[in-house]
Amino acid sequence: MMVPAPYHGLWRREGIWRTDGSSDTSTLVLWFQSARWHIDSRGFAGNTVVDGARCEWRPEIASPALGPGVDAGIMRFTDADTVEETGIDGSYRELWRRIDAGPVRALRLEDDRGAQAWLMTGMDWLALAHGSPDARRQGAHASEFVFARGAGDAWVVAAANLAQHAGRTIAWPARSWRTGEQVVLPLAAARPWRISQLEP
Known part of the structure; x- marks a missing residue:
């Protein structure tokens, strides 16, 4: 099932308000959404499933490890670029603002x-997450996240979950890709990755 177009793009969290009285309006949290997949700057990535107003994120990699609960919310769009997420258990409310509506190109890759x-x-951003699915709920460092700004082949890291990547310039060519093609990912371990799926 494809994720509806109103979700596609790059979103920034404006804030979270919890029923225990705590809140956070300053931490940078980014959500990248394509027609099937998500990357979250908190260190996870995987499939997204939307059913009516219910949106569920099903990570296949995550660091830190995730708890056993379902990650899902009820989504209410107040305009084309603003969505309010309420946890299905009612324990929190988050406000998200879209800062780029796309189009979004996405690759899913695997290594040996x-x-x-x-x-x-x-349009002017790149997001990458990679890791081992075996560690996603075991507390190990399971994934690496990078967000970069730029255009063409040159990108500058604007946020990452590993401090050594901050501010680095990386190369990633803007070209067409093919399923089954072998590539080397920027900043990832220097080994071949195979494109298993792509969109569009």
Whole structure:
């Protein structure tokens, strides 16, 4: 099932308000959404399933490890670029603002060790997450996240979950890709990755 077009793009969280009285309006949290997949700057990536107003994120990689609960919310769009998410358990409310509506190009990749990766590009941004699915709920460092700004082949890292990547310039060519093609991902371990799926 494809994710509806109103969800596609790059979103920034404006804030979260919890029923225990706590809130956070300053932490940078980014959500990248393609027609099937998501990358979240908190360190996870995988499939997204939308059923009516219910949106569920089903990560295949995550760091830190995720708890056993379902990650889903009821989504209410107040305009084309603003959506309010309420946890299905009612424990929180988040406000998201879209800062780029796309189009979004996305690749899903695998290596010969079973690691998985997602790479998405928009008008002037690139997001990459990769890691081992075996560690996603075991507390190990399971994934690496990078967000970069730029255009063409040159990108500058604007946010990452590993401090050594901050501010680095990376190369990623803006060209067409093919399923089954072998590539080397920027900043990922220097080993071949195979494109297993792509969109569009």
